Amino acid sequence: MSEPTTTPPLSAEHVRTELRRFLEERTKTDWAADTDLFATGGVSSLFAMELVVHVEKTFGIAVEGPDLRIDNFRTVNAMTDLVLRLAEAGSGE
Amino acid sequence: MTEEDPTPRLAVLGAGVMGVSITTLALEHGVPVVLVETDPAKRADAPARIERELRTAQLMGVRSGKPRAELVTGASVADCADADVVIEAITEDADLKIAALTEVSHTVDEDTALVTNTSSIPVDELAAKLPRPEALLGVHFMNPSYLIRTVEVIRGSRTSSRAADSVGRLLTALGRRGVFVGDGPGFVTSRVLHRMINDAARVVQEGRASAEDVDTLMQDCLGHRTGPLRTADLIGIDNLVDSLRVLHERTGDEGCRPCELLLRKVAAGEHGRKSGKGFYTYTGVLS
Numbered sequence: 001m002s003e004p005t006t007t008p009p010l011s012a013e014h015v016r017t018e019l020r021r022f023l024e025e026r027t028k029t030d031w032a033a034d035t036d037l038f039a040t041g042g043v044s045s046l047f048a049m050e051l052v053v054h055v056e057k058t059f060g061i062a063v064e065g066p067d068l069r070i071d072n073f074r075t076v077n078a079m080t081d082l083v084l085r086l087a088e089a090g091s092g093e
Numbered sequence: 094m095t096e097e098d099p100t101p102r103l104a105v106l107g108a109g110v111m112g113v114s115i116t117t118l119a120l121e122h123g124v125p126v127v128l129v130e131t132d133p134a135k136r137a138d139a140p141a142r143i144e145r146e147l148r149t150a151q152l153m154g155v156r157s158g159k160p161r162a163e164l165v166t167g168a169s170v171a172d173c174a175d176a177d178v179v180i181e182a183i184t185e186d187a188d189l190k191i192a193a194l195t196e197v198s199h200t201v202d203e204d205t206a207l208v209t210n211t212s213s214i215p216v217d218e219l220a221a222k223l224p225r226p227e228a229l230l231g232v233h234f235m236n237p238s239y240l241i242r243t244v245e246v247i248r249g250s251r252t253s254s255r256a257a258d259s260v261g262r263l264l265t266a267l268g269r270r271g272v273f274v275g276d277g278p279g280f281v282t283s284r285v286l287h288r289m290i291n292d293a294a295r296v297v298q299e300g301r302a303s304a305e306d307v308d309t310l311m312q313d314c315l316g317h318r319t320g321p322l323r324t325a326d327l328i329g330i331d332n333l334v335d336s337l338r339v340l341h342e343r344t345g346d347e348g349c350r351p352c353e354l355l356l357r358k359v360a361a362g363e364h365g366r367k368s369g370k371g372f373y374t375y376t377g378v379l380s
């Protein structure tokens with residue numbers, strides 16, 4: 001991404017809070033950061049792509065190739081790791 | 094398809110929910126597709142919608158690993174002239190389907206199998222009005238076609254073995270398993286599911302439960318995978334109502350008469366996922 005270098009780096013706390021806010025709004029459930037969203041009784045797998053698009057738009061990243069797999073979206077923590085990794089890789093250019 | 098290259102050549106009519114879903118399944122299984130859509134706006138954004146479905150297939154880990162095949166979009170039935178199999182996935186309306194399949198019959202050669210993806214119209218009813226009734230069979234792919242490995246297959250009373258074999262080869266190439274069932278309104282799946290969704294909507298209409306609560310009970314207590322009303326949104330409420338009308342007209346079953354709430358949603362343009370709102374709202378689906 002071509003963000004100006006003055007943008008402060010994303011913090012894990014910020015990403016986690018934003019993801020939990022979005023999930024709560026969309027699923028009416030307060031998800032713990034390490035709960036499997038897709039386990040029985042959880043979020044429908046059809047919601048997964050919505051989640052990917054949201055993460056891409058909100059954090060200005062593109063999830064592609066081998067990163068585009070459900071395990072990276074299974075928990076708030078997994079998504080946070082992915083976002084931080086991709087954001088850092090993008091800003092390093 | 095030739096002896097050297099056994100990959101079937103597929104044409105799909107209609108780039109709506111199902112045309113796009115079936116095309117995605119085919120492309121990621123290495124089967125090239127000619128996709129014919131009459132609505133210019135739908136035709137223009139079909140490649141982007143397919144791209145998104147391909148990403149979903151990858152996200153869900155169901156990509157076949159084969160190199161992706163080529164997509165060609167077209168505006169007229171003449172574009173399917175070279176296909177081995179033509180799947181119609183156009184609006185659920187018998188007259189429209191008969192008109193489109195008749196045009197296809199005049200365009201393709203006589204070995205080409207014709208498939209209807211109708212939810213509810215009996216195969217024999219369509220076949221009776223076609224120039225080559227023996228070429229037609231029903232294959233009921235569901236949405237998303239690339240996630241659901243089983244399809245309902247309906248052989249009409251006049252379907253030829255040649256057409257059935259050709260479709261069998263296509264299903265093998267697509268990695269789908271067919272379950273053969275008898276012909277009749279709604280076959281098995283729509284006859285059971287669409288009536289049940291109508292009942293679920295009626296419960297909401299009567300104010301006895303919210304859509305969320307209906308789905309939660311059906312999912313958590315009865316093991317329904319997505320819940321009937323979320324399923325309605327996924328199908329498309331306009332298409333669901335068309336299908337219920339077909340069922341009601343042909344069976345006389347009052348349980349299949351589309352309920353008021355469904356009719357109101359169609360009139361309000363709340364068609365489900367594809368329009369961004371139905372029983373639920375969807376973000377990021379249309380972009």
Ligand SMILES: NC(=O)c1ccc[n+]([C@@H]2O[C@H](COP(=O)([O-])OP(=O)(O)OC[C@H]3O[C@@H](n4cnc5c(N)ncnc54)[C@H](O)[C@@H]3O)[C@@H](O)[C@H]2O)c1
Binds near residue numbers: 129328
């Ligand atoms: N939606 C589902 O979940 C589902 C599942 C199984 C089967 N079906 C069946 O599949 C068929 C398609 O349903 P859908 O939900 O995709 O509908 P849809 O309304 O989303 O799409 C139908 C498309 O067909 C196009 N069309 C109409 N006439 C045409 C013609 N002559 N040539 C080319 N394109 C034409 C329309 O412009 C539209 O884009 C219906 O028969 C439906 O009952 C739907």
